[in-house]
Amino acid sequence: MKKLLLTVLFVSYLNSYAQIPVQEFGFDGTLTNTANTISFMGIDNFVTDRSGNVKSAQRLNNRALEAVIDNLPQGKSARTISIWVKFNEVASTNYIWGYGTAYDTEYCGLQQQGVAASKSELSLISWGASNDIMVPVPLEKNIWYQYTITYEGVMSKIYRDGKLLKYLDGMSRSTKGNIFRLGEINTTVGINADIDDLKIYDHALTDDQVKELYDSSKPLISIAKAETKNKKINSTTNDVTNAVKNIEVYSQGRQIIGNNSMDISDLPEGTYLLKVTRTQSKKITSK
Template identity: 50%
Template sequence: MFVSFLNTNAQNPVQEFNFNGNLNSADNSISFLGAPVFVNDRMGSPKSALRLTNKSYQAVVGDLPQENKPKTISVWVKFNAINTANYILGYGTAANGQYFGLIQQPAASGSSDLSLVGWGDANNVVVSVPLAKDIWYFYSVTYDGNVSKIYRNGELLKSIEGIQRSAKGYILNIGKLNTSTSINADIDDIRLYSVAMTDEQVREAYNSSKAATAITVSPGAVKPVKASDPVVASSSNEINKAIKNIEVFSQGKKIMDSNGSNIADLPEGTYLIKVTNGSSKK
């Protein structure tokens, strides 16, 4: 039998890049330029995130909102080094109020300044946040024509009114701030929206894309549970008694093929399970 769980966002992106083994957009209409290095994403799926080590990529994206039009950009990031600046993404011109970018500054004593860059100190939104290596973070930046907001993991970190953002241009850069490159991180699932998403929509986007649930299978029932629930571990024993072969797929790729004894070791996430009847475990 096949079981799938589908989550949808409250808003549809006008463009997105999943980096599942290529640099193309989800609709294959455009692509980042460069020779990529792909690594495991937050779900543990191989070759499903892009690694940038002092290297940048750019793409011509016709859907980038121009000047003061509403916009939202979200991205998953895992920092492999936090002692230098990480220029996550951005577009526009190196002129006062004409840039829209996201930077994570070098960490000191476990904290780092996160900046929504507009070029010119008065146009930047800066907030200090705890920062650690090797952890996937979900960033969102929004602008509605007046209010600028920064979010991490669905939580609003800072909001400022009155800054005019006149970013123009259609070249989206990752790993680079204007002409300077500085990054040591894994990037995944960049999404561009032509609206300023609400707090609730950003939170829903985070919850629907994070590695947040595991799947437990018992005879006659399949249900999603929290990974912290002890039933996840005990369900593996139940599976062993009832069936022999379990195949687990993530984003169309098989990531596990066993008797289910290690299903509780899966990273938190949403999966497709194929169960094949077999002999009971002795």
């Protein structure tokens, strides 16, 4: 029994350790990483994030941010890069992030092309069309998406909102460069989007870990408190009571807050705590 318990604890420890990034930028009022050792260079523009927290995301509109990160995964090294993005314009190409040199297999970057016929090509760039992963996806502006890419061995994968979109097997990367750019591919700037929670790992997360990363950080969707007036007749007093019900939804111990109002039926899959309270607004007694 003890041996089994130790095995479970060890596996749990490895799984938790595997999800620790080597670099993390939360953009919570600062362009500096969470370790306070590296900062993006450029003009900041802090805006509200996906959970409704003010000055907790960064807006890029035809400008870029750059950071020198010496421990970026190089060459054929395994990696995972995750970022949250809300596009403010989808008609043109948005260069999300990139680093490396503009030579065959030596670049690593992500771009979302402009919408055409309701779809947009999402591209994991390695400089050379045969080395890129391209997948058409539906795209809307003003919606927060989480993008995650992984690479290990000769396998590259691209995810959105925790779901695997496409993979490429058999392509080896040779990434070279320590300047990480947001809103820019190589030296070309082009983006109109809000970005948040950049995480860089020196290993490839599994499919389950990518999903867990999304589930643990997906937007705390705002739900307007639903007010339902229920007229109830008391059989003995003929009292008519106007009861107002407040409905609150909680996710991971926190009340769901934000900017976008929506119905409960619009919530993504998950486990939520529903709290319903009733306040007496008015009481009418008929005689």
